[in-house]
Amino acid sequence: MPWTLAAVGSLACTAAFAQAPSNVPLDRQVDEAFRQVMGAPGDMGVGMRYAQLLVQAGNYEGGIAAMERLLLDPAAPASIRLELAALYYRLGSYSMSESLLRQALDDSRLAGEQRAFAENLLRDVTKRGQVSQLDGLVVLGARAQTNPAGRTSQGTVLAGGVPVAVADAFKPKSDTDLQLMLRLDHRYDLGTQNEATVVSSLVAQVIDFSSSSGSQLRVNQAQPYNLALAEVTSGIRFKPSPANMQGLALRPHLILGALSAQGHRYLSNHGLGLDAEYRIDERTLVDGGYEYRDYSYASRIDVPDAKALGGPDNLLRVRLSRELGPGRVLTGELRGRFHRTDRAYYDHDGYEMRLAYSASYANPLTQSGGYWTTTVWGGVQRRSYGATDPAVDPATSRRDTEWRIGIGNVIPLADSWSLLLQLEHMKTSANLPNYRNRNSSLYGAVAYRF
Template sequence: MRRLTDHRVFRPLPFAIISAGAFLCASANAQTPGNWPLDRQVDEAFQQVMRAPADMEAGLNYARLLVQDGNYEGGIAAMERLLLDPAAHPAVRVELAVLYYRLASYSMSEALLRQALDDNRLTGEQRTAAENLLRDVSKRNQVSQFDGVLVFGVRAQTNPAARSDRDTVLSGGLPLAVAAPFKPKSDTDLQATLRLDHRYDLGTQNEAAVVSSLVAQVIKYSSSSGSRLSASQADPYNLALVEVTSGIRFKPSATGAPGLTLRPHLIVGTLSAQGHKYLDSYGVGLDAGYLINERTVIDAGYEYRNFDYASRIDVPNANLLGGPDNLFRVRLTRELSPGTALSGELRARFHRTDRDYYDYDGYEGRLTYAFSYANPFVANGGAWTTSIWGGVHQRHYQAADPSVDPTRKRRDTEWRIGIGNTVALSTAWSLLIQVEHMDTDANLPNFRNKNSSLFGAAAYRF
């Protein structure tokens, strides 16, 4: 069963940071030819600073090029030197605050932003960006931090029930014509998703905090109504999901490995279909993250869940479907430039039940490229973020299912590609649109299917 979560791996920086950082490199090449290699531009900018130490523009150019080259600490040092001049423009403090934000030094970032906003010379877009970033930083500096997102959307799909696209399937190894009600059928659904996150800082030297999250999602298909169940359900299920995780995130060695964080946690979830309980799940997990440098982060995780299916007329042998599920994942994210990132993720899942022909091992690879940019149609209209993703997922079942084909084990290869765009309307509201296509190639015709989807939604972040 597919989890009802967003599969994208890139979460863009808040618009406040993108806006504040937009002018970070705006004049980085003002005093050095832009067609030079970046390391040569940095060297030349340094020489200009040495020739004219009091030249504020030369100092800014050098600091911005260091940041563009990924040397955030060097850029911070260069900007702090500029602030020794009492006449330094407050925009320098905003740029420096952005860099401290990137390094998770939120207290320093907040102090710089407040100083910049107290200066009347900070006006226009720079003041707006500073105010937006200050709201974000102030929240992060609180002992108890709460945020979340609510998404309302509509989705159109060509084959939401994942029905076979073949005219005949197998039953006990023999060909069987597919009846009309069980052929691929398009449908539209309305959905609402709520995610709430809470962090409580324990005030310890290892930055320990209790981190909890709640995810709730409801999906209502236009072709499905009522709550009556049948043994041969033809229409897709209306679904309702609730899952809660909670655990302590900390740095096991704040001095020896400051970039490493761990979060052991508990997992509890339930899923209902057509208004009736479908399954319960519970388990434990461990999340790990490691900041390799200012632009590269690796995160990994392990989750153990036990699935318990409810006895229903539409779920044959429900007592045989439940069992343990083990998921391993690792993801590497690299910021290619401010507002642009590339992520690669690998997953391995091992699902076990009381019957070996329900057991499978799954292996998945995903790649996502995402970039943020200013609204191309409206000046000062907020940021847009475009994401392009693709992936492949293979499932290998442990034994042949006699009800399908007693001589062949099931093998599936699922290909997925998509593109999405997020339009920021304000610091709280945004619009989302996604197009995705999925093609499942299986060695058994029963499980060969295709599905294309178009999803549009409005999101509110609080």
């Protein structure tokens, strides 16, 4: 189910949040719960509260040990095995999680939403234990935008350094589009001690604007392009030092991509990359990577100097994710992109910073509607170009600053179906009026995960 991971993150701590006084520091609550356990070692409720507080504090291994002690009692409720299975799942111990889930489901006392959650988690765990695993996502949506073509918001622009009025055809215009996206992820476990796995992904997307039709190419196209893109990556993910640095994983991979516009080839790229991730602790993950792509543009009537536009592109990124509490994640990311062409005024270096906060919570409309996930984000990107463009202004090199903010929500509809809603605003400030623009978009989609 779309909310499975969020539920895993919050299930084991729900009771602790409901019972813990907000004005008492968490470490003091843990200490007090431990003293209560020592005073009443046979009290199941006291022992469970202590285990949940340990988990809430980020001490998952301590929480697991506390819950396993409770299972020594033959009368222990099935919900303890379910919460313990969720913790093992979070730590990647899928065989232990599967065993506990099967025991919990064999207990007739497990009922209602807990039983449904256990069944869904068991299907996920069983799949993860297979040598060959295929996951997929299909998204069908519609989007409305105020300025999808990124037209300047200024009344005049520069042509050879001389101000000229913007023609009506090239002023910002709102538009809507339909989108269809497919993502396939395949993993093949090689069965080695360093957990080597062949990981391959396919991403394909089609975007059809209501104002664009046919496949006729024009000079100075005024309408936004209908687009079709596809990208394939494949490489081996492994842990280079599973004994000494269990949390480190690397994935060198190959990249192949293509983009068509108005039914004609627009550009293609190929290259290679290296993904890396390191789990510092149960709540903190650092990941990043490097990608090299070589771009090649197709010669067509609407792409002047096509050969000059192509060239190497280098991308560096690093991201830090911190789980602040059950279902609440804060993420910060830094990116640097360095693009080179056959014309210095097309060359540019870009630096970007992104920040996102995500929270998962029980469906506010019904008690058995799964978990909603809301994400808010913001970012800023600065681009500097390598030389002046004589066609725009022979005296000034282009510099842009792009600001972006947004909010999105994922709402589960059924076992594998979910509703996606997203609102975003983007504004670009530039030292040249030709590139100052803004755009707001509203996106809604239905997603199916298999």
